[in-house]
Amino acid sequence: MSIFERHFCKYLQKPVVFSLKNATLSLMSRQEHKNLKNLIEAVPTGFLVDSTWLESQGIGRRSAYAYVQRGWLERLERGVFRRPASGAPATNAIDWKICLLSLQNIMHYPAHIGGMTALSLQGYSHYLPLGEKNNIWIYGSKIPSWLEKLPLNAELRTRSVSLFSNPELGIDDRRHDHDKTASSLPWDWTLVMSSPERAILEALDELPDQESFHNLDMAFESLTTLRPRILSDLLSCCKKIKVKRLFFVFADRHDHAWRKRLNPNDFNLGSGDRALIKGGTIHPRYRIVVPEEYVRKEQRDGA
Structure with a gap:
């Protein structure tokens, strides 16, 4: 298992608070977990997606920005992202x-x-x-x-x-x-x-x-x-x-x-x-x- 995947699994294992006050937040968290899992399954490391595709998968601009901040996506151009390879240095060269x-x-x-x-x-x-x-x-x-x-x-x-x-x-x-x-x-x-x-x-x-x-x-x-x-x-x-x-x-x-x-x-x-x-x-x-x-x-x- 790669460092990226271990990090993702650790993220999924975070406790979910089931209090009435945080019920909506809990449901959103589970949906975000599902969206991120779908992203990882659909996009191999090194491959690209754009914001239109991300939105079709339920990943809006705010979530995409968060994924970039966490290192799960790399921004290449406005509205274009690459799933980075774990442990590999970021590069602008694209095959x-x-x-x-x-x-x-x-x-x-x-x-x-x-x-x-x-x-x-x-x-x-x-x-x-x-x-x-x-x-x-x-x-x-x-x-x-x-x-x-x-x-x-x-x-x-x-x-x-x-x-x-x-x-x-x-x-x-x-x-x-x-x-x-x-x-x-x-x-x-x-x-x-x-x-x-x-x-x-x-x-x-x-x-x-x-x-x-x-x-x-x-x-x-x-x-x-x-x-x-x-x-x-x-x-x-x-x-x-x-x-x-x-x-x-x-x-x-x-x-x-x-x-x-x-x-x-x-x-x-x-x-x-x-x-x-x-x-x-x-x-x-x-x-x-x-x-x-x-x-x-x-x-x-x-x-």
């Missing part, structure tokens, strides 16, 4: 994965990891920037404002889920694979993230300002096992013409087996030319300006 696991598995915010981050975590991208923090792409309809204020060991980039008319399509959520309870162990938790099929479309949406053609090209090279049916569904509900045209530019360039199962004519690719970058070449089939090397010689000659 982004613990932050996201807390966001998804404890507080249940509708947010997922997507884009190049999801591709990298699933083994489809091996590019790591040198001399700077990794960009972590987070997508969600209700991302809390405090997320980007935390001192994480990565740079968070937040986006909405407006790219698709069906915002939940293609999200890999394995949290329901296990019969999870409040006392489930954190090493069983999984990150909610985009499937490779969705993630590549999210990444294409960041061209050319936030992602590079080279990085997307390297990712496409490894995407040999994409599922045509899921791709078809995602392309059908993708709202951006730019993203769909770029997808087929890269898909034709790498010509994986799944490409033969997709007909560009089945999707709304819009009309007219699209100028994505300056100094590039218009793709003769998909009518979008891309770097010259992304247009095959025979396509240029036939244009």
Whole structure:
């Protein structure tokens, strides 16, 4: 038993006065004991919660302040707390994965990891920037404002889920694979993230300002096992013409087996030319300006 848990047990064993005068206080004390017990069971050491979640557990601002004073919580940012590890020195460094696991598995915010981050975590991208923090792409309809204020060991980039008319399509959520309870162990938790099929479309949406053609090209090279049916569904509900045209530019360039199962004519690719970058070449089939090397010689000659 840790020092923290021994301290908590000692706190629970304090005598409760049952006089009529203190009856209300006694009931409040028992409720506070229950709330603190639930907190310890639901939040592993090192993981995060915010004031909204605490209030849903019956822990108001005054109680949260008392928990901080007693060392049961550590305040990280306004309205954001971490359960400290017993005996470990307080530190501001927060691992982004613990932050996201807390966001998804404890507080249940509708947010997922997507884009190049999801591709990298699933083994489809091996590019790591040198001399700077990794960009972590987070997508969600209700991302809390405090997320980007935390001192994480990565740079968070937040986006909405407006790219698709069906915002939940293609999200890999394995949290329901296990019969999870409040006392489930954190090493069983999984990150909610985009499937490779969705993630590549999210990444294409960041061209050319936030992602590079080279990085997307390297990712496409490894995407040999994409599922045509899921791709078809995602392309059908993708709202951006730019993203769909770029997808087929890269898909034709790498010509994986799944490409033969997709007909560009089945999707709304819009009309007219699209100028994505300056100094590039218009793709003769998909009518979008891309770097010259992304247009095959025979396509240029036939244009």
